[in-house]
Amino acid sequence: MRALSLSSACLLGLALFAQAAGAEITLTDITERRVTLPAPAQRIVLGDARHIIELAMLDDDPAARLVGWRADKGLDPARLAAFSAAFPAISDIATVGAGNRQLSVEQTIALDPDLVVLSLVDAEDPQMDVPLSQLEAAGIAVIFVDFFSHPIENTPRSLDILAKAIGAEARAAEINAYYTAHLNVVRDRLADHMPEAPSVFVQVHATPDSCCATVGAGVFHDFITAAGGHNLGEDIVPGLMGTVGLENLIALDPDVFLATGGAHLRARGGLVLGAGVSETEAADSFAALLATPGIAELSAVESASATGIWHLFNDSPLHVALIEHLAQRFHPALFADLTPEATMAQMQARFLPVSVPGVWWIDAQ
Incomplete structure (x- = not known):
């Protein structure tokens, strides 16, 4: 509580x-x-x-x-x-x-x-x-x-x-x-060190049979940018959302591949993450997505620079924990001390009347 x-x-x-x-x-x-x-x-x-x-x-x-x-x-x-x-x-x-x-x-x-x-x-x-x-x-x-x-x-x-x-x-x-203090740790460190931003592609509502809805300026773009990455969708998608064909994604060959998922994709065989989701279900659904022909051949997937994230970070202040996690993925040496799992747990316990366990992100190994 x-x-x-x-x-x-x-x-x-x-x-x-x-x-x-x-x-x-x-x-x-x-x-x-x-x-x-x-x-x-x-x-x-x-x-x-x-x-x-x-x-x-x-x-x-x-x-x-x-x-x-x-x-x-x-x-x-x-x-x-x-x-x-x-x-x-x-x-x-x-x-x-x-x-x-x-x-x-x-x-x-x-x-x-x-x-x-x-x-x-x-x-x-x-x-x-x-x-x-x-x-x-x-x-x-x-x-x-x-x-x-x-x-x-x-x-x-x-x-x-x-x-x-x-x-x-x-x-x-x-x-x-609380939100601003955690966000400023990432912002200030990026401003002080000016690391090179990795190129990032995010597939939203990710399923193996449909590639690839993504975001332009806004929503997950803001999280990627705040964490020190460059959202490739901003370069090619007008507005908030659009679609990029698999062949175009392969040509882009991003440094980092992100995919969003949630319980709403369970029936479609997509990436399942979020509240009430087990680690086994999350891992199995993420592995199936990364095994998709075309996506499996991306450099980011072959080098384990792929991460699945809970889609409903897109409409909640809880997203500050996601920004911490992405900052660690994009710049591991710079943000090794961050504890995004603790941030997520603290925000639920401190600011919400109920805490719901789940899997909020998953990284390729």
């Missing part, structure tokens, strides 16, 4: 007392919109169900505030089971949309929320213009946060935004201090 420092607990108590006295909350969201709430939000609809993780970092009982969520970006099964066991009220959360990021305005309004939390992806999606205008006409406050598109740039600020909306600024400050 997480534990707040005494000073943070006192600050949180003072903040809650002030807001209980009726103080209005005005905040600026990730898109620079100014939003005013009459009081801390008590009835929240999440545009992305998996953002219950961030809410749980800030609130001892996140399910008590959630009345609805859009389910197409939900928790993986093991974490959903753990959260549901800890917070049975999760079963009462209404679904207000799923698939292709559709949001049912009618269902949302019927839930009488005092806040709808959407992502930067929604803010940049033209299909959301009408739903947003309808929510505004209904007098429902909407804020945008971003833990996905530009995660390193926007995660601390998004935590602050969400925290201010519910009156948990002290808790956000503690999380952000």
